[in-house]
Amino acid sequence: MLLKTETYQHQKTLAEYCRNGKEITLPGAITERLPHYRRLVFNIVNDSLESAFPIAFKYVERVHWNEMVVDFFSNHKCTDPQVWRMPFEFYGYVVEKEFHEKYSLPWLNDLLYFEWLEVELYMMEDIQYPLYKDSENWLGKLVAVNPEHKLIKLKYPIHKMNPKKAKENKGDHFLLLFRQKDSGKVQFVGLSTLYVFILENIFIGTKKLDEILNDVLYFFGINDMELLQKNTHSFLTDLKSKGFVLGIYK
Amino acid sequence: MQPQVGIGFRKEFAAEFMEGQSIKPDFIELAPENWMKIGGYWKKVLNELAGQYPITSHGLSLSIGSPEGLDMEFLKEVKKFLIEYDVKVYSEHLSFSKCDNAHLYDLLPIPFTEDAVNHVSERIRQAQDFLGRQIAIENVSYYTPVAAEMAEAEFISSIVEKSGCQLLLDVNNVYVNAFNHQYNAKEFIGSLPLEHVAYIHMAGHTQVSDDLIIDTHGENIIDPVYELFEWVVQRINPVPVLLERDFNIPELTQLNNELNSLRAIMGKHSQKAVIASGKA
Ligand SMILES: [Fe+2]
Numbered sequence: 128m129l130l131k132t133e134t135y136q137h138q139k140t141l142a143e144y145c146r147n148g149k150e151i152t153l154p155g156a157i158t159e160r161l162p163h164y165r166r167l168v169f170n171i172v173n174d175s176l177e178s179a180f181p182i183a184f185k186y187v188e189r190v191h192w193n194e195m196v197v198d199f200f201s202n203h204k205c206t207d208p209q210v211w212r213m214p215f216e217f218y219g220y221v222v223e224k225e226f227h228e229k230y231s232l233p234w235l236n237d238l239l240y241f242e243w244l245e246v247e248l249y250m251m252e253d254i255q256y257p258l259y260k261d262s263e264n265w266l267g268k269l270v271a272v273n274p275e276h277k278l279i280k281l282k283y284p285i286h287k288m289n290p291k292k293a294k295e296n297k298g299d300h301f302l303l304l305f306r307q308k309d310s311g312k313v314q315f316v317g318l319s320t321l322y323v324f325i326l327e328n329i330f331i332g333t334k335k336l337d338e339i340l341n342d343v344l345y346f347f348g349i350n351d352m353e354l355l356q357k358n359t360h361s362f363l364t365d366l367k368s369k370g371f372v373l374g375i376y377k
Numbered sequence: 378m379q380p381q382v383g384i385g386f387r388k389e390f391a392a393e394f395m396e397g398q399s400i401k402p403d404f405i406e407l408a409p410e411n412w413m414k415i416g417g418y419w420k421k422v423l424n425e426l427a428g429q430y431p432i433t434s435h436g437l438s439l440s441i442g443s444p445e446g447l448d449m450e451f452l453k454e455v456k457k458f459l460i461e462y463d464v465k466v467y468s469e470h471l472s473f474s475k476c477d478n479a480h481l482y483d484l485l486p487i488p489f490t491e492d493a494v495n496h497v498s499e500r501i502r503q504a505q506d507f508l509g510r511q512i513a514i515e516n517v518s519y520y521t522p523v524a525a526e527m528a529e530a531e532f533i534s535s536i537v538e539k540s541g542c543q544l545l546l547d548v549n550n551v552y553v554n555a556f557n558h559q560y561n562a563k564e565f566i567g568s569l570p571l572e573h574v575a576y577i578h579m580a581g582h583t584q585v586s587d588d589l590i591i592d593t594h595g596e597n598i599i600d601p602v603y604e605l606f607e608w609v610v611q612r613i614n615p616v617p618v619l620l621e622r623d624f625n626i627p628e629l630t631q632l633n634n635e636l637n638s639l640r641a642i643m644g645k646h647s648q649k650a651v652i653a654s655g656k657a
Pocket residue numbers: 515547578621
């Protein structure tokens with residue numbers, strides 16, 4: 128580094144002031160104009176977080192939200208050069224600092240995670256689709272699905288109801304999120320454990336649907352194969368109409 | 378050569394822009410940070426844009442003035458983007474937006490010191506070597522100097538000379554700085570190495586008090602900035618000119634009027650230059 132310690136110190140002082148807002152003295156600086164830098168920098172971070180997490184922003188008390196943002200930006204070094212990815216670092220920070228306990232918001236981590244995944248799926252790089260054939264004749268075939276998806280488990284069903292209600296419904300809530308090819312929009316569908324099992328096996332991509340359903344009979348202690356096939360067929364048909372199930376592998 | 382006048386493309390006006398009726402720029406400028414490593418809807422929009430307009434790009438996060446080393450991973454992604462979209466001009470700000478590896482996502486002023494000149498010039502050279510092209514470095518607006526040992530113009534000129542970079546002359550930034558720091562804008566521009574100007578930015582700003590203008594890119598270009606622009610175009614070779622409008626975005630027809638005003642000024646003087654040189 129060709130930079131003298133002195134110049135580096137001045138830059139560090141200004142940068143830290145922008146992050147934490149604590150008063151500084153800088154040689155040659157117009158002190159009364161420094162708050163503009165703090166304001167401009169802070170607004171960018173604040174606005175990005177608010178637009179990435181609109182539901183959390185709505186349901187976390189404003190004073191608590193502000194405390195989290197100030198704490199985050201003062202103490203966390205944002206590493207991502209792409210500002211739209213910065214909210215993911217905020218999510219990580221909130222989890223690590225256990226703000227959900229501090230503010231008694233048990234659903235907070237789930238909600239931030241869910242909202243972040245919506246952003247990420249919407250923006251992320253395209254993933255190559257498999258070679259597939261349009262078909263609804265899945266039995267005896269490998270089911271082809273949209274690769275741009277995430278399957279997650281939440282403790283609180285924040286995707287179905289407002290966080291205050293979700294708080295009363297703690298449990299295992301499975302959720303499939305995916306990006307529709309044509310519109311680029313992110314959709315999500317709640318799932319039962321049985322369908323999670325089926326989808327996870329479809330994702331592995333080695334078993335044909337009837338083989339997967341045989342496993343379902345065994346693991347879930349179901350007797351009626353005909354009903355299981357019928358229900359699975361409507362489940363997959365519904366996901367196909369939404370742009371998640373594509374058809375069968377070629 | 379016809380004047381080349383472009384606009385900084387914003388997602389906020391994408392829908393109307395794509396219809397192609399209300400605004401007709403010669404090229405568009407994108408921040409690579411907002412458009413690289415993406416897919417889905419905006420990638421499709423980007424590909425559509427690239428099919429219709431030449432693209433220039435104006436970076437936000439390289440932080441050429443940072444004390445620490447360059448982020449080579451980031452630069453690799455930028456390079457990919459520049460190649461994929463055949464980007465002719467890649468510019469960055471003469472400022473820092475990261476310190477101790479923490480991004481601030483905004484532009485802070487580098488101390489105008491001799492060692493900063495050396496340090497920044499070395500970083501620009503490194504980036505240029507890696508990218509295999511010159512970078513156009515932009516004079517930024519700033520609200521306070523920090524531990525300055527030299528004048529701003531000398532700081533910029535030395536860096537252009539030492540690093541071998543091009544200059545992105547932001548005429549509005551000069552106006553803003555001249556107002557905020559009480560110097561003469563024309564004298565300032567006159568002392569820059571104008572033969573290295575490769576690109577011009579024009580924008581509006583917001584006066585927040587008697588002695589302070591904030592460079593918001595949120596208003597129309599004001600007449601004194603047009604006048605300064607006209608003064609500049611008579612002193613440099615023809616280069617692409619870009620209108621920046623990031624906030625408080627009006628009807629696109631209004632922005633198109635601004636593009637036309639810029640074209641008219643450039644057109645007026647490019648003719649004169651041709652006649653004067655006897656090439657008519
Ligand atoms: Fe600019």
